[in-house]
Amino acid sequence: MKNIRIAVQVKKAQNSEGRESLKASVPMRLMFEKDFDADWLKTELKKFEEEYINLVTNLENISKQIKSTRGKGKVLLYWKFGHETVKFVEQNGKRVLFLENVTRYLVRDVGVSDKMLTRCRKFRLGYPDISKVDPNRSFDSYVSTFEGGYISAKRRQERQR
Numbered sequence: 001m002k003n004i005r006i007a008v009q010v011k012k013a014q015n016s017e018g019r020e021s022l023k024a025s026v027p028m029r030l031m032f033e034k035d036f037d038a039d040w041l042k043t044e045l046k047k048f049e050e051e052y053i054n055l056v057t058n059l060e061n062i063s064k065q066i067k068s069t070r071g072k073g074k075v076l077l078y079w080k081f082g083h084e085t086v087k088f089v090e091q092n093g094k095r096v097l098f099l100e101n102v103t104r105y106l107v108r109d110v111g112v113s114d115k116m117l118t119r120c121r122k123f124r125l126g127y128p129d130i131s132k133v134d135p136n137r138s139f140d141s142y143v144s145t146f147e148g149g150y151i152s153a154k155r156r157q158e159r160q161r
Helices: 038-068 074-092 102-110 114-126 139-146 153-160
Strands: 006-014 020-025 097-099
Touching: 006 038, 020 038, 038 074, 038 097, 038 102, 074 102, 074 114, 074 139, 102 114, 114 139
Parallel strands: 006 097
Antiparallel strands: 006 020
16 A cells, blocks of 8 residues: 555535434545455545544534633643644645545534634644643734734724723
8 A cells, every 4th residue: 555645535424313424435536456455445434534533523622612711721722722633634644545625624524714723723833832832821922923913803802992
């Protein structure tokens, strides 16, 4: 399996209980040689699917915590969100089965904006060691350092009150 890379698609599908779930698959147009091990592909797809579902679940939980947390330490949740994303993207880039455009899938499956995903990822990449993150600083103050001072209009209004 050296030098082969297969782009995986993650689709929403109904499971046997009628609930919506995520299913990993490879494109139908993909052609394999006669001696290709279909069992290997099936096993690897299942592993990939489980890892992706685990990522989505973790990010959904962190996102809920971000929304419900106020004040000191909230910035650490943004770092954790970015850390989970960065970890998956780095692993994803080294595998035979990989997900193209991870952000697009996570926006759909986690229910957060691409802007949040990008910012959290940049934050984590800029601060690879969580102990270097000041829990007394706001996430916006970190965002302003890597986006050149950007703060959304909504945040500016909240701060002026």
